[in-house]
Amino acid sequence: MDVFIVDHPVAAARLAQLRDEATPPPLFRQALHELSRLLVYEATGDLETNEYEVQTPLGPAPAERLAVPPLLAPVLRAGLGMLGAAQELLPESEVGFIGLRRDEETLEPDSYLTTVPDDLAGRSVLVLDPMLATGGSAEHACRIVRDAKADLVSLVCVLAAPEGIEALEATGLVDQVYTASVDSHLNQAAFIVPGLGDAGDRQFGIQ
Numbered sequence: 299m300d301v302f303i304v305d306h307p308v309a310a311a312r313l314a315q316l317r318d319e320a321t322p323p324p325l326f327r328q329a330l331h332e333l334s335r336l337l338v339y340e341a342t343g344d345l346e347t348n349e350y351e352v353q354t355p356l357g358p359a360p361a362e363r364l365a366v367p368p369l370l371a372p373v374l375r376a377g378l379g380m381l382g383a384a385q386e387l388l389p390e391s392e393v394g395f396i397g398l399r400r401d402e403e404t405l406e407p408d409s410y411l412t413t414v415p416d417d418l419a420g421r422s423v424l425v426l427d428p429m430l431a432t433g434g435s436a437e438h439a440c441r442i443v444r445d446a447k448a449d450l451v452s453l454v455c456v457l458a459a460p461e462g463i464e465a466l467e468a469t470g471l472v473d474q475v476y477t478a479s480v481d482s483h484l485n486q487a488a489f490i491v492p493g494l495g496d497a498g499d500r501q502f503g504i505q
């Protein structure tokens with residue numbers, strides 16, 4: 299599993315806004331949207347393209363288009379805040395929703411929705427979730443797309459904990475992780491430190 303940390307001044311500025319506890323929900327959602335564009339842009343750099351030709355006003359020019367648009371798989375709730383940016387970059391992509399709620403006592407993901415197609419053979423998938431903490435949610439989400447025979451599986455997240463990366467790597471389910479930061483550690487409640495708090499609550503306000 300390859301882990302890519304997107305190191306870019308604009309990404310760093312948006313991440314700082316997300317971390318800041320004084321950032322209110324409207325600005326949090328906007329910063330998440332903008333950072334997600336940068337992360338998804340980086341995560342799609344190796345997608346296959348087909349060549350074709352277009353006619354400019356001055357004659358023919360070589361052109362490319364995506365061979366197979368990747369499936370976008372936002373993990374609800376917090377991944378919803380990344381979906382719009384991903385769709386702006388990949389307007390042809392289909393979307394499969396994965397609804398998970400981490401049980402804060404057992405820390406196990408509780409699944410309440412899946413709309414991922416049964417057959418993803420030959421298709422890449424971008425799993426969108428701002429937070430990789432213990433890795434339980436990402437493992438559950440990535441197992442769904444792997445079971446559907448997805449080709450390349452990429453997890454796009456804002457923040458990752460070292461514990462989550464290690465756990466996810468051990469599953470063998472994920473090819474690559476794109477994140478803006480690998481933070482210090484998880485606290486006793488399995489929150490990423492220093493992190494940004496709860497990405498779902500900070501976007502939507504209620505648990």
Ligand code: PRP
Nearest residue numbers: 374375376399400431432433434435498
């Ligand atoms: C958060 C976060 C991830 C998950 C990460 O979601 O958005 O999905 O926890 O934790 P893990 O790596 O330990 O599984 P949460 O379960 O709080 O649901 P929400 O998005 O609805 O707030």
